[in-house]
Amino acid sequence: MQRWDYDIFKPRERMNTMKKLSGLLIICFLIFGWAGNVVAAQEVKTNVTEDGRVQVIMEFDDIKEAEWAAGYIGKMKSKQVVEGFEDGTYRPNQPITRVQAIVMAVRLMGLENEAKAKTPNTKLHFKDAELIDKEFKWAKGYIVVALENGLFDATEDRIQPNKPASRIWVAGLLVKSLGLQAEALSQMATIPEFTDAEQIPAGVVGYLLVAVDKGIVSGYPDGSFKPHKNVTRAEMAALLDRTNEGLLENSGAVKVSGKIKDIDFDATRVTTNVDQLISVTDSVYRPMDGQITIDSYTGEALSYGISSELLVQYHNKFIRADQLAVGDPVGLVVQDQTVIEAALLDAKGIDDTTAAILGFEVEMELGDDKEYKLKYKNMNGRVEAEIVEKNKKWKGKEAEAFLEKLLSEMSLTPDLSRDEVLETVLAALNVKEFKDIELKIQFSNGEKLTIEKENEDFVSDNADGGVREFELKAEWSGEEKLKLKYKNHEGDVEAEVEIESKNDKEKMKGDEAAEMIENVLEQTALSDEMTKQEITESILTALEIDADELKELEIKIKFTNGTELEIEFEQDDDEDEEDEDDEDNEDDE
Numbered sequence: 001m002q003r004w005d006y007d008i009f010k011p012r013e014r015m016n017t018m019k020k021l022s023g024l025l026i027i028c029f030l031i032f033g034w035a036g037n038v039v040a041a042q043e044v045k046t047n048v049t050e051d052g053r054v055q056v057i058m059e060f061d062d063i064k065e066a067e068w069a070a071g072y073i074g075k076m077k078s079k080q081v082v083e084g085f086e087d088g089t090y091r092p093n094q095p096i097t098r099v100q101a102i103v104m105a106v107r108l109m110g111l112e113n114e115a116k117a118k119t120p121n122t123k124l125h126f127k128d129a130e131l132i133d134k135e136f137k138w139a140k141g142y143i144v145v146a147l148e149n150g151l152f153d154a155t156e157d158r159i160q161p162n163k164p165a166s167r168i169w170v171a172g173l174l175v176k177s178l179g180l181q182a183e184a185l186s187q188m189a190t191i192p193e194f195t196d197a198e199q200i201p202a203g204v205v206g207y208l209l210v211a212v213d214k215g216i217v218s219g220y221p222d223g224s225f226k227p228h229k230n231v232t233r234a235e236m237a238a239l240l241d242r243t244n245e246g247l248l249e250n251s252g253a254v255k256v257s258g259k260i261k262d263i264d265f266d267a268t269r270v271t272t273n274v275d276q277l278i279s280v281t282d283s284v285y286r287p288m289d290g291q292i293t294i295d296s297y298t299g300e301a302l303s304y305g306i307s308s309e310l311l312v313q314y315h316n317k318f319i320r321a322d323q324l325a326v327g328d329p330v331g332l333v334v335q336d337q338t339v340i341e342a343a344l345l346d347a348k349g350i351d352d353t354t355a356a357i358l359g360f361e362v363e364m365e366l367g368d369d370k371e372y373k374l375k376y377k378n379m380n381g382r383v384e385a386e387i388v389e390k391n392k393k394w395k396g397k398e399a400e401a402f403l404e405k406l407l408s409e410m411s412l413t414p415d416l417s418r419d420e421v422l423e424t425v426l427a428a429l430n431v432k433e434f435k436d437i438e439l440k441i442q443f444s445n446g447e448k449l450t451i452e453k454e455n456e457d458f459v460s461d462n463a464d465g466g467v468r469e470f471e472l473k474a475e476w477s478g479e480e481k482l483k484l485k486y487k488n489h490e491g492d493v494e495a496e497v498e499i500e501s502k503n504d505k506e507k508m509k510g511d512e513a514a515e516m517i518e519n520v521l522e523q524t525a526l527s528d529e530m531t532k533q534e535i536t537e538s539i540l541t542a543l544e545i546d547a548d549e550l551k552e553l554e555i556k557i558k559f560t561n562g563t564e565l566e567i568e569f570e571q572d573d574d575e576d577e578e579d580e581d582d583e584d585n586e587d588d589e
Contacts, residue, residue, distance in 0.1 A: 066092035092234035099161035359442030
């Protein structure tokens with residue numbers, strides 16, 4: 001038996017297990033009985049936990065072949081977007097075909113009713129229309145609806161239904177399903193930053209950029225995108241889940257999260273008409289017969305309508321909404337004050353200091369073509385994080401840990417003013433000057449905040465002769481030596497510090513060295529308009545070196561505007577000794 005991970009579990013009532021199972025199986029039959037030529041009712045499995053809750057297991061017989069995608073596949077199955085095969089498998093590692101991808105996209109858009117209503121005699125103006133009529137007549141209605149909704153590229157003269165769908169083709173399909181064609185077309189002239197950008201067809205560049213921006217697709221750790229790589233059926237489920245978020249947002253749905261304060265169902269309010277359950281949308285989002293109130297992680301009490309039959313996701317398993325209990329942590333998607341999606345969260349994975357933030361994005365231009373980007377998204381406990389700084393990118397656990405620590409330190413809340421939020425974020429990031437900034441925050445009470453600001457007083461480093469490269473070698477009395485080396489190429493910084501005394505030697509590299517040298521450069525405020533003497537005096541003052549004790553000094557500077565400067569100084573010890581001897585001889589006389 002599996003045990004649910006809850007800190008608090010206070011069931012409202014103990015129902016008879018067999019009674020619940022019987023009711024659940026009836027619902028399962030109603031939900032999945034229509035499924036056609038590839039889904040069988042016996043695929044629906046249940047499991048009763050020790051606390052009396054009945055799990056609906058949205059799994060296929062071969063789900064262990066791609067366990068990473070079990071949650072995505074289960075959710076898309078619960079929404080009746082993906083289906084398995086007659087043998088009970090999903091074949092997650094098998095490439096998704098174009099026709100399968102088209103059918104799934106149409107279902108995700110809630111257009112299955114329209115697809116089924118189309119006459120199979122509809123003529124298609126594709127060069128492979130005869131093949132479709134012969135082998136894919138079951139999908140013809142979906143293809144027609146896809147055409148009517150602009151899911152095909154204008155230059156496509158063949159569907160090639162059996163062809164494996166590539167990453168770039170699926171990205172275009174899903175962006176079109178979100179209705180973002182205009183946004184994609186406006187970015188057609190932008191060159192992607194992927195290392196294999198030359199492999200991306202020019203006519204789909206805009207669609208790829210939008211898909212990346214919306215979080216539907218991403219690149220690989222080596223910086224490539226692999227546009228022509230086939231998408232597996234498991235990967236397709238994940239891409240559909242991400243696209244589903246965009247569709248819900250387009251429809252006006254909002255995300256909220258918190259702990260259940262009260263939940264109640266009244267059987268007399270049930271109005272479900274089984275005969276009307278013929279579309280994906282109707283059969284998944286049932287009429288509400290209950291009320292749920294949660295204490296949001298931002299502190300508010302929020303109440304919504306909810307159906308007792310709504311399937312609530314917990315990882316790759318599900319329970320009915322009427323098995324939720326007071327104290328359960330939940331993530332809800334709400335539209336028109338009604339819960340249309342729900343997930344039971346793992347209480348052990350919730351950090352109260354960051355739970356108030358479901359989404360956090362910052363994009364800044366710092367001048368000299370420097371960019372700084374942060375992205376954080378918490379989707380029912382599944383966190384995605386990314387940091388782009390100085391042309392370097394971090395993802396995964398490292399980025400997640402940094403951003404969660406940052407959010408914890410900032411303690412952002414919806415009641416802060418826009419100026420307070422902006423000041424808090426800039427202070428936490430230690431940013432004093434910026435060219436422009438775009439900040440987006442999504443709170444757990446459903447509120448969203450967007451701040452866009454351009455700094456009119458900003459002057460770029462190129463304008464004031466900022467330092468791009470800096471080298472210094474110095475030696476003074478007591479056999480003390482100092483070497484500094486600094487290079488900043490479009491935000492990619494290399495730095496090295498070496499300090500040597502008579503009895504000790506210390507070396508620093510990386511961030512520590514960069515911070516030390518940048519502090520010196522900040523204090524000196526070097527520019528190409530300064531004289532060599534002014535530069536020398538400024539640097540020696542910042543480094544606390546006495547000019548009278550200096551034996552040797554070499555400075556090389558390259559400014560961001562291209563100006564280069566060299567300064568060399570050497571104290572002749574032999575001349576000093578001769579002068580001292582002359583003085584001694586004069587004293588003797």
